[in-house]
Amino acid sequence: MINDLLLTHINKNVKFSTRAQEEFCSFFQPKTIPKKEFLLQQGQVCKFEGFVIEGCFRIFSMDTKGNENTLYFAAKDWWLMDIDSFMNHKPSDLNIQALEDSKILMISEEDKTTLYDTVPIAEKFFRIMFQKSIVAWQRRLVQNHSLTAKERYHHFKKNYPEIVAKLTDRQTANYLGITHEFLSKIKKQA
Amino acid sequence: MINDLLLTHINKNVKFSTRAQEEFCSFFQPKTIPKKEFLLQQGQVCKFEGFVIEGCFRIFSMDTKGNENTLYFAAKDWWLMDIDSFMNHKPSDLNIQALEDSKILMISEEDKTTLYDTVPIAEKFFRIMFQKSIVAWQRRLVQNHSLTAKERYHHFKKNYPEIVAKLTDRQTANYLGITHEFLSKIKKQA
DNA sequence: AGATAGTGTTGAACTTGTTCAACATTTTTC
DNA sequence: GAAAAATGTTGAACAAGTTCAACACTATCT
Numbered sequence: 001m002i003n004d005l006l007l008t009h010i011n012k013n014v015k016f017s018t019r020a021q022e023e024f025c026s027f028f029q030p031k032t033i034p035k036k037e038f039l040l041q042q043g044q045v046c047k048f049e050g051f052v053i054e055g056c057f058r059i060f061s062m063d064t065k066g067n068e069n070t071l072y073f074a075a076k077d078w079w080l081m082d083i084d085s086f087m088n089h090k091p092s093d094l095n096i097q098a099l100e101d102s103k104i105l106m107i108s109e110e111d112k113t114t115l116y117d118t119v120p121i122a123e124k125f126f127r128i129m130f131q132k133s134i135v136a137w138q139r140r141l142v143q144n145h146s147l148t149a150k151e152r153y154h155h156f157k158k159n160y161p162e163i164v165a166k167l168t169d170r171q172t173a174n175y176l177g178i179t180h181e182f183l184s185k186i187k188k189q190a
Numbered sequence: 191m192i193n194d195l196l197l198t199h200i201n202k203n204v205k206f207s208t209r210a211q212e213e214f215c216s217f218f219q220p221k222t223i224p225k226k227e228f229l230l231q232q233g234q235v236c237k238f239e240g241f242v243i244e245g246c247f248r249i250f251s252m253d254t255k256g257n258e259n260t261l262y263f264a265a266k267d268w269w270l271m272d273i274d275s276f277m278n279h280k281p282s283d284l285n286i287q288a289l290e291d292s293k294i295l296m297i298s299e300e301d302k303t304t305l306y307d308t309v310p311i312a313e314k315f316f317r318i319m320f321q322k323s324i325v326a327w328q329r330r331l332v333q334n335h336s337l338t339a340k341e342r343y344h345h346f347k348k349n350y351p352e353i354v355a356k357l358t359d360r361q362t363a364n365y366l367g368i369t370h371e372f373l374s375k376i377k378k379q380a
Numbered sequence: 381a382g383a384t385a386g387t388g389t390t391g392a393a394c395t396t397g398t399t400c401a402a403c404a405t406t407t408t409t410c
Numbered sequence: 411g412a413a414a415a416a417t418g419t420t421g422a423a424c425a426a427g428t429t430c431a432a433c434a435c436t437a438t439c440t
Contacts, residue, residue: 063336071328084325087318116314123313124306128277130320135274137327138261144334145367146253149427169388177335182427184389339397359418372397374419 002030005053006105009077014125023119027112028105033098040082040096045089047109050080055102056166060174061093070175073099073163079129080104099166149178150186192220195243196295199267204315214312217305218295223288230272230286235279237299240270245292246356250364251283260365263289263353269319270294289356339368340376 003025010016010024028051033039040046042062052074059080060070071094074080085092086109107115115122143152153176157164164172173183193215200206200214218241223229230236232252242264249270250260261284264270275282276299297305305312333342343366347354354362363373 061332063332065336067336069332069335071332083321084328087321087325120310120313123310123317127313127317127320130317130324131273131277133324134320134327135277137324137331138274141327141331141334142251142253142259142261144331145259146255146257168386170386179428180388181390181429185427188389358416360416369398370418371399371420375397378419 002053003028003105005077006051009051010125013128014121016121016125020119020121024115024122024125027107027115029107031104031106033102033104035098035100035102038095038097039080039104040085040092040094042093042095043091044085046082046085046092046094048081048106049086049109049112050104050106052076052078052080053103053105055104056099056163057096057102058099058171059094059096061095068174070171073160073167073171073175075163075166099171144177149176149182150189152176153183153186154190192243193218193295195267196241199241200315203318204311206311206315210309210311213309214305217297217301219297221294221296223292223294225288225290225292228285228287229270229294230275230282230284232283232285233281234275236272236275236282236284238271238296239276239299239302240294240296242266242268242270243293243295245294246289246353247286247292248289248361249284249286251285258364260361263350263357263361263365265353265356289361334367339366339372340379342366343373343376344380 006025006028007021010021016024030053031050033055039048039050039057054076057074057080058070059072059074059082060068062068080096082092082094082096084090085094116126143155147155153172156172156176167175169183169187170180173180176183178186196215196218197211200211206214220243221240223245229238229240229247244266247264247270248260249262249264249272250258252258270286272282272284272286274280275284306316333345337345343362346362346366357365359373359377360370363370366373368376
């Protein structure tokens with residue numbers, strides 16, 4: 001069933017009653033996104049939250065100098081959205097693009113509000129998700145300061161081999177905050 | 191009253207009933223921390239969450255190379271904790287040190303659990319706090335990649351002048367991810 | 381299948397930021 | 411109030427990572 005992955009995911013984090021599980025899932029609708037298509041583009045207001053079932057996405061922004069900046073990649077089992085835009089109803093700074101044919105479960109902004117009101121445990125669930133997310137962001141920041149580009153590359157490759165495998169070197173380099181030329185030189189060294 | 195700042199803070203984010211406000215605040219106890227003292231040291235399990243009433247703290251980790259790495263500073267109106275350690279009951283990688291004589295409101299781990307169970311709106315409140323926090327971490331990461339050290343310094347000084355004013359240049363430089371010597375050179379340029 | 385656009389590699393010159401050491405100044409401590 | 415410790419500054423040599431340009435290779439599109 002389409003909701004299996006989502007059910008496994010939520011139960012891994014918070015104990016949902018069977019009733020709550022059903023209600024929770026009923027708010028989500030499947031959507032397929034072909035390779036290269038944008039789920040969200042800079043300037044649009046993000047009116048959804050997505051949970052990746054299969055495929056892979058790149059979440060990135062463009063700075064004033066015209067450089068892309070990859071925030072993260074979302075593969076199976078990851079959440080997908082621009083929190084700032086979603087929460088504050090403001091135009092997004094982010095682009096969300098499918099790197100391959102992908103499938104997600106989506107919830108609209110209105111339904112998310114209803115979900116919080118009708119399934120109270122959802123509030124706890126997402127609180128815990130966000131806490132985990134903060135831990136990950138903090139780690140990434142420390143690593144960016146304390147590791148060299150080479151160390152960061154090997155760390156990423158070791159911890160997310162399935163994701164690295166889906167990426168071009170240019171995408172990997174951008175995520176690591178280095179040029180693709182330099183990544184090429186790093187790979188040669190190793 | 192001691193809880194005024196906390197009340198203003200929570201009401202800015204979520205509508206609490208008068209009853210919920212009282213209950214919420216009743217879980218917190220004031221604590222003063224003299225300058226230079228550690229509220230948490232690497233290796234300890236973080237069993238509290240703190241809300242800064244006055245003063246300022248530095249949250250940092252030490253990497254394997256022996257370098258300090260400042261995650262953030264927490265002044266009045268900021269929350270204080272090691273989420274990872276608090277959530278997973280594991281030894282912390284972080285140090286939390288008072289930069290000046292400070293006062294916080296504290297809640298213990300057990301009380302936090304009780305708070306979530308007895309004051310349901312607390313769950314929503316902290317979910318929103320965590321969302322905002324993620325937005326801030328994402329922004330910081332993008333800035334670290336897209337701005338030069340000079341730009342980062344001026345950005346930080348412009349956005350958090352009260353905090354910068356409390357810091358030594360070494361602390362500011364460490365937060366920005368550069369050496370204090372280089373910060374000195376940046377300041378000379380400007 | 382051929383044209384086209386995107387990807388990975390390499391080298392040389394360059395820029396940003398680091399390291400180390402020395403010194404002057406300020407702050408803390410007894 | 412003197413001694414000690416921490417802070418900020420400057421310079422010279424260095425290292426990490428960038429930029430630009432050229433080339434070979436691989437996908438993609440019709």
